[in-house]
Amino acid sequence: MLYLLGAFVILLLLVAGSRGLSLLFGLGINIISIVALLILIADGFNVLITTMIVSVIILIVAIFMNVENPSTANIAFKTSLLIMVVIILITIPIEYWASAQGMGVEDQEELEGFSLAAGVSFPQLAVAVIVVNSLGVISETSVAITSGLNEIVENKPTLTPTEIFNDGFSVGNRILITQTNTLLFNFFATTFPLFFLIHSLNDNLGEIVNDKLVVAEVVTMLICAIGVILTVPITSYLVYRNVKLKKI
Amino acid sequence: MNKKYLRIGVVIIIAICATVFTHFDSFLYKDPIIKVESVKTLERNKSTDEYKNTDTQVKQRLTGKFLNTDKRGQPISVDNTYYQSQLVDQKFRVGQQVMLTKTGRHYSVNDVKRDTVLVFTIGIVLVLLFCMQFSRGKLLTSVLLNLAVYYGFMRILINTHNSILLLMTVITALLISGIALIVILGPTTDALMAYSSTVISTTIAILLSVLLLSISNNSGVHMELTDFGLQPYFSVFISQVIFSVLGVILDETMDISSSLIEMKKEISNVSEKTLFQSGINIGRELVGPLINILLFIVIAEHLNVVLLYLSNGNSINYTFEMTLSLGFAQLLISGIGIVLTVPITSFIASKIITRRAV
Numbered sequence: 001m002l003y004l005l006g007a008f009v010i011l012l013l014l015v016a017g018s019r020g021l022s023l024l025f026g027l028g029i030n031i032i033s034i035v036a037l038l039i040l041i042a043d044g045f046n047v048l049i050t051t052m053i054v055s056v057i058i059l060i061v062a063i064f065m066n067v068e069n070p071s072t073a074n075i076a077f078k079t080s081l082l083i084m085v086v087i088i089l090i091t092i093p094i095e096y097w098a099s100a101q102g103m104g105v106e107d108q109e110e111l112e113g114f115s116l117a118a119g120v121s122f123p124q125l126a127v128a129v130i131v132v133n134s135l136g137v138i139s140e141t142s143v144a145i146t147s148g149l150n151e152i153v154e155n156k157p158t159l160t161p162t163e164i165f166n167d168g169f170s171v172g173n174r175i176l177i178t179q180t181n182t183l184l185f186n187f188f189a190t191t192f193p194l195f196f197l198i199h200s201l202n203d204n205l206g207e208i209v210n211d212k213l214v215v216a217e218v219v220t221m222l223i224c225a226i227g228v229i230l231t232v233p234i235t236s237y238l239v240y241r242n243v244k245l246k247k248i
Numbered sequence: 249m250n251k252k253y254l255r256i257g258v259v260i261i262i263a264i265c266a267t268v269f270t271h272f273d274s275f276l277y278k279d280p281i282i283k284v285e286s287v288k289t290l291e292r293n294k295s296t297d298e299y300k301n302t303d304t305q306v307k308q309r310l311t312g313k314f315l316n317t318d319k320r321g322q323p324i325s326v327d328n329t330y331y332q333s334q335l336v337d338q339k340f341r342v343g344q345q346v347m348l349t350k351t352g353r354h355y356s357v358n359d360v361k362r363d364t365v366l367v368f369t370i371g372i373v374l375v376l377l378f379c380m381q382f383s384r385g386k387l388l389t390s391v392l393l394n395l396a397v398y399y400g401f402m403r404i405l406i407n408t409h410n411s412i413l414l415l416m417t418v419i420t421a422l423l424i425s426g427i428a429l430i431v432i433l434g435p436t437t438d439a440l441m442a443y444s445s446t447v448i449s450t451t452i453a454i455l456l457s458v459l460l461l462s463i464s465n466n467s468g469v470h471m472e473l474t475d476f477g478l479q480p481y482f483s484v485f486i487s488q489v490i491f492s493v494l495g496v497i498l499d500e501t502m503d504i505s506s507s508l509i510e511m512k513k514e515i516s517n518v519s520e521k522t523l524f525q526s527g528i529n530i531g532r533e534l535v536g537p538l539i540n541i542l543l544f545i546v547i548a549e550h551l552n553v554v555l556l557y558l559s560n561g562n563s564i565n566y567t568f569e570m571t572l573s574l575g576f577a578q579l580l581i582s583g584i585g586i587v588l589t590v591p592i593t594s595f596i597a598s599k600i601i602t603r604r605a606v
Binding site: 119197 | 276277278279295297298299301302303305331332333334335336337338339344347359360361362363365366368369370372373376377380381382383386387390391394395398401402405406410424428431432456457460461463464467468469474475476477478484487488489490491492494495496498499502528531532533535536537538539540541542543544545547548549551552553554555556558559560564568573576577580581583584587588590591
């Protein structure tokens, strides 16, 4: 582990130079924030409220430390906050409906010897899982689309709102596909052991599509995708409003 | 414009129909399914365990009607016990469809029927896609092709009892990254360039990490804690790393190489060294956000188990060692891959682009 850490830090500093230090600093803050989130939840703080507060801190770090242009950072931050709220609003009813919280029968081995009366609300934690999962994807998408769009807008001083939206979608197209790939491949990474195990327990399509863990993974991926899709129109609108304000 | 609204209308109708269908599809299931009509709480036991966690154990009686099998329409009552925190057990509500298991003449609750919400969520994504001007064809093709490859991968894994996992992962990874690039960039030399950079960077990162891990004898990395304890631990771990980092590295190589191609178009006599240097400069900005993406995805996966450990009175150190150390090793290998991709892609792209006539 230490060797890996050492290799990572050395390579990062070699490639990114002084920028590497601020990257490490940003990663450190993010990890500390997540650890704080876990400890607060374990201490009995409300899961949803704690997650929201910590997520805002993480978004601030992820966006304002990585983006140098202040107007891009501002718009990207506003977009990601809005998307986070939307994600929470979609996730709560869907998770309530799906009841896909906590762990499954597949985890039985790992659960041995544990007191399952944990006193933590796992249905709420299921919402937190999806929100945390989306943080990186959302912040990266909003930054990429905002900076792409800002570049276009700065080169063409007169733009109608339709044009900005069209440009937003042409920038967003490729970002949407690459982010979908990232989400999909990560879904593959987490689910292949799961599917393998389900198969050895009971191979029946009905069981698989209703399985708690499978549904939880698919729903997580889909909700993150919804977040990425919605980033495009929201960013386009905020960039448009920004241009309009500047003109007046 | 009218055509567009028509298309959105059709997609919405299909999504609604599919959702409604799965609500009434219990005839497709062999297991008995009931619809819960009333729930009665029989007992509530508030308990505090040895770690001072207060939880309430509730026993509920569900009364409902069979929706399928030859008992269709007949009433039934089953009991269910759950903890209010609902880690592995389940609180059932009126209106839910519940799958039962039959042992002998006795029925017991198995699980909630979740296919309706699954189809509903897929429907939302599709409707949103069709409401906006994305090039859906490309996106859906790449997702469907990749899912098909993944399905084949799963079938082979199951048939070979997981014995050639690593080989299959490598083949699958080569296929899905190829599909992704061809769909996005088309069958061009640019795609080939990005493909070779992706493959080389991922391979070097994995080999380097495996070497480093074996020098340190996997110290601090609990391979036996891979998800669901699936064997062989090491192959499972490495396969997960490859799948998870692949999408991010693809993203990175495409970003770097397409920026360099643009640059060559604008300045036709740009030198190889300048191209390489700008590749590094572009890549530098990408590393942070890309590592962040994986950081949050990996941590989110482990939230449940971390809280289970913490609430069972384990120290923070022990909890993180048992639950997150593997995730961190995965992140570090991914990080090494993401960082290495920057010089490798810049090098390959600058070589190929300067030699190419514009």
